[in-house]
Amino acid sequence: MAETVIRPATRGDLARLTEIYNYYVRTTPITFDITPFTVEEREAWFDEHSDGRRYRLFVAEEDSRVTGYAGTGQFRSKAAYDTTVEATIYCAPDAAGRGIGTLMYRTLFAALEGEDINRIVGGITLPNEASVTLHRRFGFTEAGIFTQNGRKFGRYWDVLWMERPLRLAMR
Numbered sequence: 432m433a434e435t436v437i438r439p440a441t442r443g444d445l446a447r448l449t450e451i452y453n454y455y456v457r458t459t460p461i462t463f464d465i466t467p468f469t470v471e472e473r474e475a476w477f478d479e480h481s482d483g484r485r486y487r488l489f490v491a492e493e494d495s496r497v498t499g500y501a502g503t504g505q506f507r508s509k510a511a512y513d514t515t516v517e518a519t520i521y522c523a524p525d526a527a528g529r530g531i532g533t534l535m536y537r538t539l540f541a542a543l544e545g546e547d548i549n550r551i552v553g554g555i556t557l558p559n560e561a562s563v564t565l566h567r568r569f570g571f572t573e574a575g576i577f578t579q580n581g582r583k584f585g586r587y588w589d590v591l592w593m594e595r596p597l598r599l600a601m602r
Contacts, residue, residue, distance in 0.1 A: 433493040435531055437538040439490040440481055440500060447497040448490070449473045451523050460556050463581040480504045482557045485516060491531045497528035501535035503543065514549040520565070522555055532565050540569065548597040553599050554555075556581065556587045570595040 438578065453467040475544065480502040481488040488502035499522035506515040518539070522531050538576035540551070555562045579587035 435498070435534055436492045438492060439483075440477070440490045440502070442477065444497050444500075445473060445477050446470050448477070448500050448514050450509045451497070451499065451521050455521060460581070460583045461559060461562075463556070463583060463588075465583055476504075480519070485513075485543075485546050485548060486515050487539055488534055489538050489542070491522070491526070491535050491556050491592065493526075495579045499531045499535060501532070501539045503539065503548075503551065514547055516543075516548055516551055518551050518553045520562075528561065533557060536565065538570050543597060546597070550594055552592060552594045555591045555593065558589050561577055563591065563593075566595075 438564065448595055449470050452462070452464075452473070455461045456464045456467050477488070480486050486503050486505070488500060490497045491499040498518070501518070501520040503516040503518055506512050506517045518536075520532055520535060522529075543551075551571075552574070553566055554577075555566065559574070572595065574592045574594045577590045580590055581588045
């Protein structure tokens with residue numbers, strides 16, 4: 432099995448990140464985007480998720496091939512929300528379930544340690560037990576469920592919102 436390297440994303444990764452994301456756009460309710468993106472359409476997203484401070488973007492790479500990404504982005508645009516970030520994580524379909532998400536989140540949250548961040552939040556379309564389990568592993572707790580708030584593939588989906596402080600209390 433190839434070694435997995437976690438590193439900061441570069442603009443050269445954008446085509447592969449778009450390819451991974453578009454798989455989920457086309458085939459799952461995990462994202463509520465319904466139309467695949469071009470690489471050019473994802474440039475603003477890349478810039479927002481990789482400012483090198485509050486917003487970080489990391490990729491998992493095996494044998495020079497990107498197999499997933501994890502990052503943080505703006506939660507809401509109002510200034511009082513600035514110390515809350517929203518986490519995002521996606522693995523290539525052939526890389527899911529191999530622990531890559533754990534490696535990426537470990538690196539991401541460690542990189543954020545010195546930043547002025549109070550809360551990390553994440554929205555998970557249900558059902559998605561693998562994502563819920565991953566987030567719990569990293570100290571996220573359930574904040575609530577928005578019911579039937581996204582329509583995709585001809586049905587409505589619930590979204591579980593989870594949160595954690597940046598700095599977890601020692602247990």
